[in-house]
């Protein structure tokens with residue numbers, strides 16, 4: 001199923017892959033493997049220094065989970081990109097233990113005069129001047145999605161109506177996408193809307209935030225390796241039948257994604273390797289409400305719920321996989337990088353993303369379609385409603401660094417996603433950000 005290790009070319013960023021990358025890779029396996037290669041020696045690594053943050057875990061303003069999960073890892077990128085409003089470097093210094101013994105397993109840098117740090121300083125300056133109304137609007141949207149989703153699910157089972165079930169499924173998907181805005185931030189209750197999808201906040205904080213967001217489209221990105229037995233987004237040699245077979249496999253992957261996530265978690269938990277907690281009971285609120293208020297037999301209720309979850313899963317993964325990262329002109333590990341040793345982290349993100357012109361400019365569409373994706377990657381803790389207010393600053397710094405955000409159509413990212421699945425030839429040129437025009441709806 002998975003491509004064998006021989007068919008996997010080395011990372012063109014010279015990154016060492018997590019040891020079990022070629023196997024079906026769960027989030028806890030990824031954490032274990034990273035601890036082996038990050039050189040953090042059971043502590044927390046920032047740059048080339050090691051810190052013991054044990055006493056700070058419970059006091060961390062973003063919530064304890066971030067530091068619990070990242071113990072034993074290199075958190076350089078996580079530390080840099082999650083603190084825009086303040087500068088916790090002074091706090092960090094208090095926990096210094098010793099220097100790291102081995103070099104970092106990533107070429108990404110955060111130089112004071114580089115693109116990312118310059119942009120971050122400019123964004124930090126404008127943030128206090130921005131209106132808070134956009135955050136309240138985001139909260140209103142997501143609470144409404146939750147109510148509509150529950151209401152439609154109950155109606156669907158009451159009237160045994162699959163059209164209503166499709167509507168409910170689509171609301172489940174946009175609820176989960178919008179909830180993604182919240183689990184990037186400090187702990188808050190709205191992030192748990194995400195668990196209604198059968199997926200789990202903890203799991204996504206690892207696979208999506210600590211892996212995908214920080215080393216996007218590299219050999220270390222779990223959102224590439226976790227799909228790998230079925231979908232291969234890196235440009236590697238494959239037999240044509242297998243490669244094109246992915247176009248047929250993809251819809252099956254989308255439909256079953258939510259259920260597979262839960263089942264894999266249960267199996268991992270039973271075998272003593274995975275984590276489950278109270279949050280894993282959240283999804284059952286939905287069939288319970290459907291059963292109590294719908295007036296149908298338990299079996300009918302469960303059938304309708306399963307149907308709704310399958311629709312939601314299809315919508316979620318179709319949108320997610322065609323939102324921003326997969327297109328033959330986007331950098332994927334194996335392609336020629338901009339740099340393999342001194343690669344500004346912000347520019348690495350610009351090389352691994354495209355934004356969609358139909359989505360940018362609409363608060364609703366951005367929240368429900370993983371929109372403003374470049375800015376979201378650069379500042380993941382900022383509310384999606386705030387991102388659109390940052391474009392003038394972003395444009396100013398892009399001009400200063402003579403760089404560009406690639407804006408394409410939604411159709412381009414869908415078509416590009418399917419093309420990327422069958423791309424076997426690595427690109428021999430560094431990504432050309434000027435190839436696509438930057439245009440933003442005002």
Ligand code: HEM
Nearest residue numbers: 061062066070075078082083086088091092184185186381
């Ligand atoms: C895996 C590494 C880390 C992650 C993912 C992380 C994540 C976060 C998040 C999501 C927030 C909330 C931000 C917001 O509401 O805008 C936050 C806040 C904060 N974190 Fe961390 N953190 C990490 C490591 C650290 C470390 C090592 C320190 C200091 C030793 C630290 C100090 C703070 C402080 C002071 C705040 C509150 C001020 C602010 O928002 O900048 N964090 N963190």
